[in-house]
Amino acid sequence: MxxxxxxxxxxxxxxxxxCSSSSTSPSQSxxxxxxxxxxxxxxxxxxxxxxxADVLCQTLGTAAGAxxxxxxxYLSVEHDAANGNGPTDARSRIGNGPWVNANGVTxxxxxxxxxxxKGDAAVFVDEHGxxxxxxxxGSPSPVQHDILTGSNSxxxxxxxxxxxxxxxxxxxxxxxxxxxxxxxxxxxxxxxLSSWNSAHANQNCANTAPRGGAGRIYCFAR
Numbered sequence: 001m002x003x004x005x006x007x008x009x010x011x012x013x014x015x016x017x018x019c020s021s022s023s024t025s026p027s028q029s030x031x032x033x034x035x036x037x038x039x040x041x042x043x044x045x046x047x048x049x050x051x052x053a054d055v056l057c058q059t060l061g062t063a064a065g066a067x068x069x070x071x072x073x074y075l076s077v078e079h080d081a082a083n084g085n086g087p088t089d090a091r092s093r094i095g096n097g098p099w100v101n102a103n104g105v106t107x108x109x110x111x112x113x114x115x116x117x118k119g120d121a122a123v124f125v126d127e128h129g130x131x132x133x134x135x136x137x138g139s140p141s142p143v144q145h146d147i148l149t150g151s152n153s154x155x156x157x158x159x160x161x162x163x164x165x166x167x168x169x170x171x172x173x174x175x176x177x178x179x180x181x182x183x184x185x186x187x188x189x190x191x192x193l194s195s196w197n198s199a200h201a202n203q204n205c206a207n208t209a210p211r212g213g214a215g216r217i218y219c220f221a222r
Contacts, residue, residue: 054071171205174202
């Protein structure tokens with residue numbers, strides 16, 4: 001059974017156990033890493049809320065040898081206890097940059113540059129430096145480039161598109177996703193399909209796979 005078929009909490013437990021038992025030393029690039037797409041996946045949009053998503057980012061960052069950093073999930077929410085139960089934009093959670101991936105490649109120098117760029121399969125990689133399955137040439141199947149964000153392209157909250165602030169697995173709710181590879185069908189790079197953080201809505205919060213997802217999120221070091 002893969003992590004994709006387990007609940008988010010169970011996947012977290014497995015990931016934490018793997019961290020404590022791993023004897024592999026992180027590369028210098030991974031130690032300097034300040035951005036990644038999660039290798040851990042989720043069947044639904046229930047990530048145990050914003051805090052659960054942050055814990056996952058911190059856990060995976062630590063496992064990759066960058067645990068001295070403070071990791072935050074790139075997710076927008078309508079109600080954030082840390083913000084007086086008001087809304088929080090994903091862009092406000094991630095610090096000022098610059099950010100580099102596990103391969104030492106710069107993702108963006110600052111917040112403005114980050115939200116002006118497109119997705120790229122060679123840049124938006126997981127904490128091990130591995131590409132995310134997508135529409136890029138030679139990609140394995142299935143497509144998993146739909147990354148949960150709940151955000152508009154400028155990184156602000158898209159209301160009604162956050163799976164009830166990442167606590168719901170309802171078929172009646174949905175989430176906004178971005179394309180980590182910046183590609184649509186047949187390698188299309190036009191319009192919103194190139195957006196790394198706001199390409200389209202997923203089918204619903206009960207199943208993240210339809211339309212090309214796996215319940216992955218973006219993690220940034222502040």
